[in-house]
Amino acid sequence: MVGLLLPLVLALLLGLALAFVLLHFLFVKQEPTKLPHGSMGWPLCGETLGFLKPHKSNSMGSFLQDHCSRHGKIFKSHLFGSPTIVSCDHEFNMFILQNEEKLFQCSYPKPIHGILGRLCLLVVVGDIHKRLRSFALNLISTCKSKPEFLHDIDKLAISIVESWKERKEVVFCEEAKKFTFNLIVKQILSLEPEEPLTSKILADFLTFMKGLVSLPLYIPGTPYAKAVKARARISSTVGEIIKDRRKGDVGIAKGDFLDVLLSNTSLSDEGKVSIVLDLLLGGYETTSILMATAVYFLGHSPHALEKLKANSLSLSLRRTPSHKENEGGRRTLELGRLQANAVHSQCNKAVTVINEALRCGNVVKFVHRKALKDVNFKGYLIPSGWKVLPVFTASHLDPSLHENASEFNPWRWAGQTTSKDVSPFGGGVRLCPGAELAKVETAFFLHYLVLNYRWKTKGEDCPLAHPYVEFERGLPLEIEPLETSLGRKS
Ligand code: HEM
Incomplete structure (x- = not known):
């Protein structure tokens, strides 16, 4: 009898354990399903490459189009090395921008900080x-x-x-x-266009801009490393101009x-x-x-x-009547008008x-933010610490708005x-x-x-x-x- 009962009890216990695991999965693990839908892509790089794929600037691009039609205007992803919520929803974009420092905070990728300066x-x-x-x-x-x-x-x-x-x-x-x-x-x-300092700043600036959009590798010779140096040079040029101004010998006020x-x-x-x-x-x-x-x-x-x-x-x-012809005979536009x-x-x-x-x-497709705390918006959970990207292009091209x-x-x-x-x-x-x-x-x-x-x-x-x-x-x-x-x- 005991010999017969034991397998039954074991089967029952196994069944209960399975039911527990199933219930736990269904209910306790329910929380992540409140997250917007989406996919996290590949390990490490996530979906960053797809997100950054060039497209006509008067279009959403295939990545956003595809993700919005599959997951909706607010979706989760993994971008720039972080779990991210992408928003193509104008109302949510405005909510994010209006709640700066309360619920969200500006958060550009760390390597960019190296170029922009602290x-x-x-x-x-x-x-x-x-x-x-x-x-x-x-x-x-x-x-x-x-x-x-x-x-x-x-x-x-x-x-x-x-x-x-x-x-x-x-x-x-x-x-x-x-x-x-x-x-x-x-x-x-x-500074006037023909002054040597103008060309010097421009040359450094072009190097700086190239590095800003390059792979952030601080190895001598890379555009990133050159940009960090170019920024330092622009800073010292501006610092010199400030010194001269203070001395008052290069035209005051x-x-x-x-x-x-x-x-x-x-x-x-x-x-x-x-x-x-x-x-x-x-x-x-x-x-x-x-x-x-x-x-x-x-x-x-x-x-x-x-x-x-x-x-x-x-x-x-x-x-x-006060409008004058300039030296070249060209009529200058009446500025006030x-x-x-x-x-x-x-x-x-x-x-x-x-x-x-x-x-x-x-001109600016999106900006970088992060959630400072768990935020609920339209039934979605935006988890604290996640990156949040309001995409302006999406709302500019949204047929329900325009x-x-x-x-x-x-x-x-x-x-x-x-x-x-x-x-x-x-x-x-x-x-x-x-x-x-x-x-x-x-x-x-x-x-x-x-x-x-x-x-x-x-x-x-x-x-x-x-x-x-x-x-x-x-x-x-x-x-x-x-x-x-x-x-x-x-
Ligand atoms: C078509 C021209 C421009 C566009 C589309 C543009 C776009 C933007 C956007 C979207 C931001 C917000 C960034 C964010 O929230 O993270 C911003 C910030 C900024 N822009 Fe512009 N901008 C333009 C021209 C200018 C000009 C002419 C100047 C200065 C002379 C300027 C100086 C700045 C500065 C200093 C910030 C930072 C503001 C802050 O964080 O408080 N921008 N711009």
Whole structure:
């Protein structure tokens, strides 16, 4: 009898153990199923390579398209060496940005910190970020309010467009970079394009930018190692300029960003140099890419180009008596009018074109954040410590937010200068402080471009998201001066 019972009892115990394991798996291990769906990819590299695969910047790319259709707009993955929640949901993106320092925090990959420096605005968090950011905002708004500021933008835009007079072709990205770099070094450090220091900073800056998007290997000779060194050289060049300014022997009080910065005694020299680098870094590449995407999309949208041109013509013709011809006979645009229109007026065509270029061109595809605590959003668990990537491209191209989302259509912006359905400049306490500056620079340049030239892209060269946006061939344009151009001597 006992002999018969023993196997039965053993079978029962085994059954119970199995049931326990099953129940434990179903209920206790239920928690991870609250995580958004997704896959963690390969060990170590996860799905990073797929996520970074280049695609047209006015498209989501196959990785996001595929993941969103399989897992939904919020999904889990393993990117940049960490478990990650990717958000292609505009509402969640805004929630993340608005809850900076409360539920989420800026968190760029560690190797980038090595290049950007420990006091870079994209690296610092908490009170240090608040303090440094307020300096940057103050600098930008003080300089923006000066009349010379718009005058410099105007002058440089004219000189670049003017330098194309005898040319049939230009590589637009090179010209745009020349424009934005020369402007930002002029505004920050009062350096002119032809000064040797400008070329020195530019050479170091190009090395710096290459390293920023390279494999982070600190081995002598790699782009990463070269970038770290280039950053150190730019810092020491800026440090020397600061020393000279203090000595007062190289022109005191130039009224530029640096003067405003130097008048502040509560910030260390390291902090001052870091802010200068932040503004150089932020103001150079992004703005030139915005200009290039606007030119690219306008080139494919003759109707939008005609409207922009008509608008520029009417601005130029409505001149006030105080409006002067400059030395070259070129009519300088009435600055007050363009500023008022480009920045404040709701119906200025340049702003609608620029906003649409930002939506379609997606200069910044996504930003890096991490969750500071467990967060619940729309029934999803975002675990504390996980990386969180709000993808702006996805919401910019979301058909539920934008009708015919893949179409470049500046008229969708008629009557509005901003929209809560796009976030090209981020948001919350880290909203880009240079947003208006970038728009004004682009508006001025487009103004002179459309008034003076007809152009077409030499072969197709669309903006590609690497994820930083790049034109493979630099956007070569065939240009032809317009007979009726307002720039010619009348
Ligand atoms: C088309 C042009 C531009 C685009 C699309 C752009 C985009 C952005 C975005 C998305 C961020 C937020 C990053 C984050 O939240 O992690 C940002 C931050 C920043 N941008 Fe821009 N930007 C542009 C032009 C500029 C210009 C012209 C400047 C300066 C002159 C600038 C300076 C900065 C700085 C200093 C930050 C850091 C802000 C902070 O962390 O508090 N940007 N930008």
